Amino acid sequence: MHAGRIKDIFLKEIAVEFRQKYALGGIVLFTSALVYLIYKVFNNLTGLEWSVMLWVITLFAGLQATVKSFMQERKETYFYYYTIFDPNDLLLAKWLYNFVMIVLLFGLTLLFMSIFMGMPVKDYMLFAKGSMLGLAGLSTVFTFVSLIAASEHSSSTLMSVLAIPLVLPIMLLMLKITTVSARLIQDTSVDQDILLLVGINAIFLGSIFLLFPVLWRA
Amino acid sequence: MTNKSSILINGIWWKASGIIIFLYVLIGGMLVPLGPGVTAITPSNAVAGDTVVLEISGYNTHFTDAQNCNAWLKLDSNHLIKAYSIRSLSQKKLKAAFVLPDSFPSVAQVYTLSLVLDNEFDGVFIQPAALFVSAKTVISDALSGEWKNNFDIVFHERQGIFFPYRSILNETIRNTFFHVALWFAMFILLLIGVVYAIKYLRKGNYDDDIISSSFTAVAVMYGVLGILTGSVWAKFTWNTFWTNDVKLNMTAVALLIYLAYFVLRGMHQDQDRRAKFSAGFSIFAFTALIPLVFVIPRLTDSLHPGNGGNPALGGEDLDNTLRMFFYPSIIALTIMGLWMSQLMIRAMRIKDNILTR
Amino acid sequence: MNSFFRVLTVCLFSTPLLAQGAEDFLRSTGKIYSVVVVICILFLGIAVFLYRLDRKITKLENQIKHEQ
Numbered sequence A: 001m002h003a004g005r006i007k008d009i010f011l012k013e014i015a016v017e018f019r020q021k022y023a024l025g026g027i028v029l030f031t032s033a034l035v036y037l038i039y040k041v042f043n044n045l046t047g048l049e050w051s052v053m054l055w056v057i058t059l060f061a062g063l064q065a066t067v068k069s070f071m072q073e074r075k076e077t078y079f080y081y082y083t084i085f086d087p088n089d090l091l092l093a094k095w096l097y098n099f100v101m102i103v104l105l106f107g108l109t110l111l112f113m114s115i116f117m118g119m120p121v122k123d124y125m126l127f128a129k130g131s132m133l134g135l136a137g138l139s140t141v142f143t144f145v146s147l148i149a150a151s152e153h154s155s156s157t158l159m160s161v162l163a164i165p166l167v168l169p170i171m172l173l174m175l176k177i178t179t180v181s182a183r184l185i186q187d188t189s190v191d192q193d194i195l196l197l198v199g200i201n202a203i204f205l206g207s208i209f210l211l212f213p214v215l216w217r218a
Numbered sequence B: 001m002t003n004k005s006s007i008l009i010n011g012i013w014w015k016a017s018g019i020i021i022f023l024y025v026l027i028g029g030m031l032v033p034l035g036p037g038v039t040a041i042t043p044s045n046a047v048a049g050d051t052v053v054l055e056i057s058g059y060n061t062h063f064t065d066a067q068n069c070n071a072w073l074k075l076d077s078n079h080l081i082k083a084y085s086i087r088s089l090s091q092k093k094l095k096a097a098f099v100l101p102d103s104f105p106s107v108a109q110v111y112t113l114s115l116v117l118d119n120e121f122d123g124v125f126i127q128p129a130a131l132f133v134s135a136k137t138v139i140s141d142a143l144s145g146e147w148k149n150n151f152d153i154v155f156h157e158r159q160g161i162f163f164p165y166r167s168i169l170n171e172t173i174r175n176t177f178f179h180v181a182l183w184f185a186m187f188i189l190l191l192i193g194v195v196y197a198i199k200y201l202r203k204g205n206y207d208d209d210i211i212s213s214s215f216t217a218v219a220v221m222y223g224v225l226g227i228l229t230g231s232v233w234a235k236f237t238w239n240t241f242w243t244n245d246v247k248l249n250m251t252a253v254a255l256l257i258y259l260a261y262f263v264l265r266g267m268h269q270d271q272d273r274r275a276k277f278s279a280g281f282s283i284f285a286f287t288a289l290i291p292l293v294f295v296i297p298r299l300t301d302s303l304h305p306g307n308g309g310n311p312a313l314g315g316e317d318l319d320n321t322l323r324m325f326f327y328p329s330i331i332a333l334t335i336m337g338l339w340m341s342q343l344m345i346r347a348m349r350i351k352d353n354i355l356t357r
Numbered sequence C: 001m002n003s004f005f006r007v008l009t010v011c012l013f014s015t016p017l018l019a020q021g022a023e024d025f026l027r028s029t030g031k032i033y034s035v036v037v038v039i040c041i042l043f044l045g046i047a048v049f050l051y052r053l054d055r056k057i058t059k060l061e062n063q064i065k066h067e068q
Helices: A003-019 A021-042 A047-066 A075-084 A087-117 A124-149 A155-181 A190-216 B013-031 B170-203 B206-237 B246-267 B271-299 B320-356 C002-067
Strands: B037-042 B045-047 B051-059 B070-076 B079-082 B085-088 B093-099 B110-119 B123-134
Touching: A003 A021, A003 A087, A021 A047, A021 A087, A047 A087, A047 A124, A047 A155, A087 A124, A087 A190, A124 A155, A124 A190, A124 B271, A155 A190, A155 B246, A155 B271, A190 B170, A190 B271, B013 B170, B013 B320, B037 B110, B037 B123, B051 B110, B051 B123, B070 B093, B070 B123, B170 B206, B170 B271, B170 B320, B170 C002, B206 B246, B206 B271, B206 B320, B206 C002, B246 B271, B320 C002
Parallel strands: B045 B123
Antiparallel strands: B037 B051, B051 B093, B070 B079, B070 B110, B085 B093, B110 B123
16 A cells, blocks of 8 residues: 555546546536436426436446546556556555546536436435445445456446446435435434445445455456 | 366265255155144124124134133233133134123223134144224223133143244245245355355466356356245235335345346456456455345345344244254255256366367 | 137136136145245256256267267
């Protein structure tokens, strides 16, 4: 672990991302188009539909954004990384980068959705806490799955097939927390949900840190 | 040349023992009779102070054979009312007349009484919430003479082995051996698969990948069968093929994850990378399964044992007679799973030999 | 032709009745037959698995035969 290295890789990722502006713009456009489509289709959303849509859009936009984390550079470049970096540094940087990307996309979706369809969330603290934990979990799963899917040609299909069942528990918990924070349902055990989310994150992060160095060699 | 792990156990004895144990479960599980129980009671409501004649339909009961038929209505262990007259219409039909007292020991709108039946053939058996008695408007403090307590009653005990009678489950309690045991066997096989996946990642021996994927394949087959048998069972107890039950949906997700595992295996062409990535995914999926199947269902109510007030396994749901067949069933299904995975392993080894020749 | 349609309609309309009858049968004697269905599913699942394995091995045998 080396904080400076992690920062370097992280900054490099951002530089690469901004070099290909069209890719970033594509995802932003994808998100806004999706929100607009939903707005036109539904016209009026109930609080529950609103939270479902928010998370579904975040899920798919996040998939789009992270699918290329291990694909956008050439094999030789990765071989070069392999020789100079500790795999854990690389993983942490990638994870951090994916996390920031997903948070940005989530914020963007939230912004668009509140412009078009209002904002039913009342308990902002709970919503923020839950969302951050959930997004961290999403980014863990996506980082890991994008590594596994990277070596294939039809990797985006493979990525969704592998990732969606894996993130389902997180999504369900997120949906519950969102509906609770929008005061649609009363639930006293929401703290337990948050704890569970922390637990899931810990398990996921722990296992990818154990697995990544081995898989990275391939 | 990859060296072979010693997962193949030679000899026929363990395969034979698997078959014999399964046969024991099949025969015993089907032949051991269900204990006596009550299927219907009319009427189900009464008013305090009335005389009620209950017509009781029994299941696996011997009302006409029995000489000493007795019936009580029970409020709690200290308060019982004995039937003043009992007449058996047939082996499965019984009429019992009770005088309900005016006064009850506690104040409530409605009293829920359970029915205790006892005879020397069937032993004692209880139907909970058999009669709802609405209280009279006047509640006196003095208890009238109908109430008796438990202590001076000698109950019969049924001879021989039998499975407990549960009102909705009825005979389907036997599915414990064929459906619930399937899930346990699935988890054992998945665990073996994951152990070999870890072994593969540590040693890089291709044979371990063959073993791991074979065990996972058999486990997934067990999982699919578990979903199918569970939905048949649900149809006859909860009256629907698929409920919104958390455990059901979570296991469906678990299956989706493992089916994705096979998609992943199918997509890779390169043997070494396929082995590596699928081993990694299978370990990750197994760790994801732990919160999935065990933790999340505990948060919400579920129809399954162990959730939301339903007794867990080891409680009242699994009595000793059921255990006599339940644990052997897990062992038998696991052995049969081992056998099937070994056949797969051997086939895949031959394939590997042909390819590398 | 007319009688054919009559038979067809009778068949079509009696299917739910038959299904009802089948379900009544499965529910009779304390739902014991649903246990039989569960065991049949278990058996069929294992049989399908073995059939597919059989085909896989046949393919391998053919491959070996071709090479010789």
